[in-house]
Amino acid sequence: MNEITRRNLMKTGVATLPLAAILADPRLAAMAAETTETIGATLAGGQTVSAALAVPATVPAGGVVLIHEFWGLNDQIKTMAVEFAREGYVAIAADLYGGKVGTTREEAMALRDQVVPAVATETLVAWIDWLRADGRVNGKVGTCGWCFGGAWSLNASLATPVEATVIYYGRVPGDPVLLAPLAGPLLGHFGERDQNIDHAMVDPFEAALTGLGKPHQIYWYDADHAFANPTGERYDQADAKLAWSRTLEFLDGNLG
Numbered sequence: 001m002n003e004i005t006r007r008n009l010m011k012t013g014v015a016t017l018p019l020a021a022i023l024a025d026p027r028l029a030a031m032a033a034e035t036t037e038t039i040g041a042t043l044a045g046g047q048t049v050s051a052a053l054a055v056p057a058t059v060p061a062g063g064v065v066l067i068h069e070f071w072g073l074n075d076q077i078k079t080m081a082v083e084f085a086r087e088g089y090v091a092i093a094a095d096l097y098g099g100k101v102g103t104t105r106e107e108a109m110a111l112r113d114q115v116v117p118a119v120a121t122e123t124l125v126a127w128i129d130w131l132r133a134d135g136r137v138n139g140k141v142g143t144c145g146w147c148f149g150g151a152w153s154l155n156a157s158l159a160t161p162v163e164a165t166v167i168y169y170g171r172v173p174g175d176p177v178l179l180a181p182l183a184g185p186l187l188g189h190f191g192e193r194d195q196n197i198d199h200a201m202v203d204p205f206e207a208a209l210t211g212l213g214k215p216h217q218i219y220w221y222d223a224d225h226a227f228a229n230p231t232g233e234r235y236d237q238a239d240a241k242l243a244w245s246r247t248l249e250f251l252d253g254n255l256g
Contacts (some may be wrong), residue, residue, distance in 0.1 A: 019083050019244075020237065023076055023230040033078035036093070041126045049123045052078045052093040054085035060138040062163075062255025063131030065124060065156065066093040067149030069229070070112045072101035076231055087248055089255065090137050092127050096120045096152065112148055117155075124156035140255040142184075144247065145170060147226060158182055164254040166247055169197045169225050174204025176212055185215035187250040189243045194225040219246060
């Protein structure tokens, strides 16, 4: 790809192309990621954290904190922030790995295992607060995460009230005591062929939400884990498209 083509794509925000097409091409994903703004925040203990910010053409708008898969804040997740902005949301893609990204499963697992839960929670709450305080946000904030980030999307929503929580195949608890703090509605996407995040885990979670009277929508797809990731081998285009449409409908109803 020559430099003129690259500049033209950057000028149009890359996002005129379909999301799946961008994510399937590392060059396009990298260019989309470049259109985000790196922002920083300081935690109570003095630790500095960063995130990728994407802002829609029209504000004020709802805000969404995105939490990455166990790979880290890579170009895929930054591109998702761009896509959320294209759909009309102020999107912050949080970084829980301190700027590091795993390129192999071993590297990613090592980074995941180094995460300190208390620090990760404080980080996500800080970004939720950041959005609430920003004049480009309409006062409503949600969370959305994939896999590792799906679990942390829920954890963040349990730590501080938000207006919407979206989970893509993340680990979830079934203990009503743990879920009691959930303040807003929840949307979950899970794969029938997922060997880990399965009915044995998710059904008690859904039952607990029902028992607590927490508004929720849980959807199952004839797909495997990570079915919404176009860069992975288990990508399921039809189910990913359906899950995305449901996500947008859910967020539009709760953050609009």
